[in-house]
Amino acid sequence: MARRRRFTHGGLDVWPGYVDALSTLLMVVTFVLLVFVLGQAFLSVSLDRRQHTLDQLQHQMAELTRMLALERGHEHTLELTVASITAERDKTQAALKTLGAQLDQRNQDLGEQAANSRADEDEIARLNDQMIQLNQQLAAVVQTLDIAQKDVKGRDAQISDLGNRLNIALADRVEQLKKYRSEFFGRLRDILHDEKGVQVVGDRFVFQSEVLFPQGSADLSPAGQAAIQKLAHTLKQVATQIPADLPWILRVDGHADRTPIHGAFASNWELSSARAITVVKVLIGAGIDPRHLAATGFADYQPLDTAQTPAAFARNRRIEFRLTDR
Structure with missing residues (x-):
């Protein structure tokens, strides 16, 4: 009793507050674990019914x-x-x-x-x-x-x-394929919502070329590598839910603007095709089955904006991803 009186003399007794805080933390952790276990159980039942x-x-x-x-x-x-x-x-x-x-x-x-x-x-x-x-x-x-x-x-x-x-x-x-495409694009939208120059247009996911490539180049920038790796990770998650007998491919379309090109590529055909092939190679390296990938180049013949302005040219320089059937 004398030792306890010396500990509390001249100050507050913090031991009960410490015990209460520890109990509260323990209850919160238990509640979070319970919610996580229930969520996993519901998700497992939903996936079994879908399969x-x-x-x-x-x-x-x-x-x-x-x-x-x-x-x-x-x-x-x-x-x-x-x-x-x-x-x-x-x-x-x-x-x-x-x-x-x-x-x-x-x-x-x-x-x-x-x-x-x-x-x-x-x-x-x-x-x-x-x-x-x-x-x-x-x-x-x-x-x-x-x-x-x-x-x-x-x-x-x-x-x-x-x-x-x-x-x-x-x-x-x-x-069914539309449902998986919506899920794939929805996840990509959540992951890349802060990226500028990335948007969903109809049934396509569009990256402006500047997000992935330096100007006039078919080599991915570090930021472009990171963005494609995120896309590959999301595609692998969705692909595990697609039935094996459902024929699907992720088509990677390269597009350029109308500005004549000078340098390593003879024309916008070669540039747009090379960029699409580069993206496909990165996806294969990330573990995507090559049988579910296709690379196409459209040069400047499928523009989104026909205006002759720098802004229109920037919109037309892009890489499009389309999840479709073979």
Whole structure:
């Protein structure tokens, strides 16, 4: 008791305040950890549901494609059958016509003869029987042809329905790619919102050339290297969520202004293409699969601003990123 009185004598007792502050800090850290764990759990459930939905769509589209191929094979077989029946019908009609001509000629010959023999009557009866049989065969062929044509029409309707369903499935895949493109651009916008000369234009993410390259050069500046590394990091995160069977590419488009170029490049074609290729190489070096990358050069033939001013020229000197399908 004497030692405690000496500690508090002439000043404040800070021990209770220290204990309260430590308890408060401990509760705050516990609360933050709890929020983080819950957020990770909700995110994991959302990603599992999304992957399950994409697997179902992939299975449906594969089944529709298989059914369409099968129906097309059936249609080809029916077409061959119809063609064979049609040829047989034509041959039967030709034979019937020939037989009719023979019968007419025979009747004419018999009419010219003075007396009818029994043999001639038997021949006439035989020819009449053949004509009846041929007519019956022709009727059967026509009936078979009608059935085959109806079957072909039914197959055509099924193929049309399968085509519509396949188109719907393909449209759904396009919508999926749009969703990932929106997520990719949204993340890039959040990461690069403080960068001047960077903006989203429609379905493209646009960097003004001065952000990435020195004037007239296809070598990235240090700031440009950093910006492309950020873009690559974001693309890798989004790419892990895109299904493996969804065909997509990040197209890197190089653009120049109308000012004639002098120096290492023969024209704006070479400059714009070289800049796009440089960016693609950096992305590959950062771990992006080359099969999902494309570099194109447009020189000065796709301007954003047609005015003949320095500001317009600056807008037209740019690198555009477009996430699209192959």
